[in-house]
Amino acid sequence: MHRRSAGLASLSRLEHTTQSYAQLSHHLSTTQISSLHAQLSQFRTALSAFAxxxxxxxxxxxxFRHAFQKMCVSIGVDPLAGPRKGGWWAEMLGLGDFNYELGVQVVDVCVSTRERNGGVIEMRELVGLVGKLRGVGSEAITEEDIVLSIKTLEPLGSGYQVIEVGGRKMVRSVVGELDEDQTVVLSVARENGGRLxxxxxxxxxxxxxxxARAALDNTLLRDGLCWLDEQDETTGHAYWFFSAMDWKE
Amino acid sequence: MALSTVTLPSGFLLPSIHAAPPFFTQQPNATTQASATGHWKRLILAFARFHKLYTLSLADLEDTKSPWANVLRNERINRRLLPPYLSAILQDMNTSNQATFEPPTQKTSVLLYWNTPEQWADILYDWGVSTGQLNTILTFYEITEPALESALSGIPVVLLKKAIVLLQKNGRAQVISVADGEGVKLLPQTSVP
Structure with a gap:
């Protein structure tokens, strides 16, 4: 029967064993980390190569762009994030520039139509106008692109927001919330072709x-979201929402 | 309802906003109104330039035969500009030097500046140079009704005079009395300042 020996020699042996174990575990984790590093850099290289x-x-x-964006999101890579200016996309693809450029064009359209629509524009119209601004022959722009580029504007505190009114996406470029009644007003106006x-x-x-009058007058006078028509055939006092009208420029 | 541009029989293209019913009402929101006035002023000047129209007055609102009828009213949506609104637009154009009340004593009719008097002065002088009529006495009639049609054909004398006054100021013209009124002599420029 083995019995653990007493004495100084035994003590030093124990210490030696513990040390060996520590060394081994350190070695193992180092290998793991370095292999993880290797994998990560391999993945990065692969992703970069793919991109x-x-x-x-x-x-x-x-x-394709949308699919790629979705892939990046699902594996936890935020294409816009990164320590460097512009983030990883900018570095890899020049897509940071793409988003910034698109952001500038979104602002351009929102600002230039603001007097007309009071700072609320329907997504479809925005996509169309931005497309026009980019000129013929340039790559097509989708709603996702616009949403992403609005995200790039966030750090500027620009207050650009995508809101949903009556099941339709709209981009609001004025600071300030639409109250509940105004949201209803906007969606009813849309159902009626802009006239309310x-x-x-x-x-x-x-x-x-x-x-009804308070909601409409707030929208008209305070926010300038609609126009007044005093020659309306039935009431002589109708409100028109340019953002809810179908413009064929 | 779809808002689209409309091409008039004359070939002039009306902007899509002209098909929007509220475009014919003065807006209570100041920002919106500023935008609307801007649209009206651009439309009026573009239409005037296209048709070589030099005046616009409140009387044009009532006259369905006026060359302005297709702009001041939109029969397709049954809307028309009302006198107080047009009056405000004319006032605004007068202030921003895009038109001037002519005669200056009233506020119902304007002379439109789709070219400013400064631009007309240059056009007149360039015309004189290119047709070799420097140092020649020209009657106003010879300028407004030239044998060979020019950019100045049909220009109202009152506008022509404003341009000549400007040319006089920098020594490019001299007003001379002729038998049946006034004439002008365009002078060669001695030195380029």
């Missing part, structure tokens, strides 16, 4: 005349 090879497709083909009168709100929403 680089498909650079043109990513830049030109909106569907007090009675429509009273009938369809069950509002009192005062509430």
């Amino acid at each position: 680089y090879t498909h650079r043109d497709s990513i830049r030109k083909d909106p569907a 009168v007090e009675d429509t709100l009273i009938v369809s929403q069950g509002w009192t005349r005062d509430r």
Whole structure:
């Protein structure tokens, strides 16, 4: 029967064993880390190589770009993030520039149509106008691109926001919330081709005349989101929402 | 309802905003109104330039035969500009030197500056140079109704005079009395300042 020996020699042997174990574990974790590093850099190289090879497709083909963006998100790579200016996309693809450029064009369209629509523009119209601004022959732009480029504007505190009104995406470029009634007003206006009168709100929403008038007047006078028409055939006082109208420029 | 541009029989292209009913109402929101006035002023000047129209007055609102009828009213949507609104637009154009009340004593009719008097002065002088009429006495009639049509054909005398006054100021013209009124002599420029 083995019995652990007593004495100094045994003590030093124990210490020796512990040390060996520590060394071994250190060695193992170092190997693991370095292998992880290797894998990571391999992945990065692969992703970069992929991005680089498909650079043109990513830049030109909106569907491909969207798929690539989704892939990046699902593996936890934020293409916009990064310690460097512009982030990883900018570094790899020049796509940072793409987003910034698009952001500038989004701002351009929002600002130049603001007086007309009060700072709320429908996504479809925005996509169309930005596309026009980029000129013929340039790559197509999708809603996802616009949303992403608005995200790049966030650090500027620009207040650009994508909102949903009556199931439609709209981009709001003015600071300040639309109150609940105004959101309803905007969506009812859309259903009516942009024209709205007090009675429509009273009938369809069950509002009192005062509430309908207050909501419309706030929208008209305070926010400039709609225009007044005093030659309306039925009421002589109709509100028109340019952002809810179909413009064929 | 779709808003689209409309090409008039004359070939002039009306902007899509002209098909929007509220475009014909003065807006209570100041920012919106500023934008609307801007659209109206651009439309008026573009239309005037296209058709070589030099005046616009409140009377054009009532006259369906006026060359302005297709701009001041939109029969397709049954809207028309009302006198107080046009009056405000004319006032604004007068202030921003895009037109001037002519005669200056009233506020219902303007002389439109789709070319400013400064631009007309240059056009007149260039015309004189290119047709070799420097140092020649020209009557106003010879300028406004030239045998060979020019950019100055049909220009109102009152506008022509404003241009000549400007040329006089920097020594490029001299007003001379002729038998039946006034004439002008365009002078060669001795030195380029």
